[in-house]
């Protein structure tokens with residue numbers, strides 16, 4: 108196996124996930140998870156989100172980092188399973204930069 112890179116960006120992770128989904132074979136957790144369907148990928152993302160939140164209110168900073176890495180990995184898998192690209196998400200973030208979060212909240216239709 109090649110030497111692990113020092114840092115992996117979200118773009119790197121999305122590319123790894125896309126490659127493993129396409130050609131990972133039986134040794135790939137990514138490929139096996141995507142084969143179990145979007146609902147399973149969504150369940151894993153939800154679990155990791157809760158674990159990250161629980162870690163955040165604890166005292167173990169390494170656990171926050173580790174759970175956050177799991178969360179980002181499972182988000183990359185879910186986006187791959189749903190056919191949504193990081194560019195789609197970045198474009199949405201870009202559309203939001205012209206207003207504050209509170210302005211956006213106030214502009215939502217009233218229920």
Ligand SMILES: N=c1c2ncn([C@@H]3O[C@H](COP(=O)(O)OP(=O)(O)OP(=O)(O)O)[C@@H](O)[C@H]3O)c2ncn1[C@@H]1O[C@H](COP(=O)(O)O)[C@@H](O)[C@H]1O
Nearest residue numbers: 123124127131134135136137138140151154176177180181
């Ligand atoms: N970043 C990750 C990553 N983070 C977490 N995980 C896996 O996510 C799984 C989650 O563990 P859980 O205990 O919650 O799940 P489980 O009970 O084992 O399994 P489920 O039945 O619930 O799916 C573990 O198997 C972790 O190893 C990851 N698996 C892969 N990657 C990246 O994806 C690359 C490709 O991986 P493969 O597709 O496995 O080759 C790796 O080189 C990494 O860069």
